[in-house]
Ligand code: SF4
């Protein structure tokens with residue numbers, strides 16, 4: 745985890761990031777079980793695909809796994825704290841927002857500063873489906889709508905990117921995209 749994030753929750757029965765994220769060091773593609781996942785069932789909503797459990801090499805896991813910043817686990821991400829204040833909510837996430845339950849994994853962007861961030865100063869939150877179609881399900885939609893009321897959210901599905909956010913932030917994104925095609 746990165747330094748500005750403080751872990752207050754535990755992964756427990758979730759192993760969403762281990763299957764959703766690509767791990768270059770392990771040559772593991774996105775949406776594929778990691779060979780180091782323990783063969784224990786994880787909890788999923790009824791009807792969601794059944795996949796396997798937590799890390800069998802936790803103390804020796806790759807750097808990419810160590811630095812991955814799952815927002816569900818984070819209490820003191822500065823932007824999330826501001827959001828909680830804005831909504832007068834003590835906690836930003838509901839229990840049901842956990843990635844293995846909502847089907848949506850929200851995480852901080854990669855370490856490299858993107859051209860969008862360089863040009864606009866905005867740091868989007870990345871969102872990925874844990875299983876196909878999760879973003880259209882009620883729990884996933886609710887979570888994405890809540891976050892995109894306040895934050896720029898990039899939903900990554902394969903090669904597709906869906907950008908959601910407050911109107912003024914979307915306007916900046918449009919201006920950035922238009923400048924790139926000129
Ligand atoms: S997605 Fe988040 S809560 Fe789930 S296992 Fe990964 S870090 Fe833990």
Ligand code: SF4
Nearest residue numbers: 762778780781799809
């Ligand atoms: S090495 Fe461990 S933490 Fe990293 S993806 Fe595999 S199971 Fe998950």
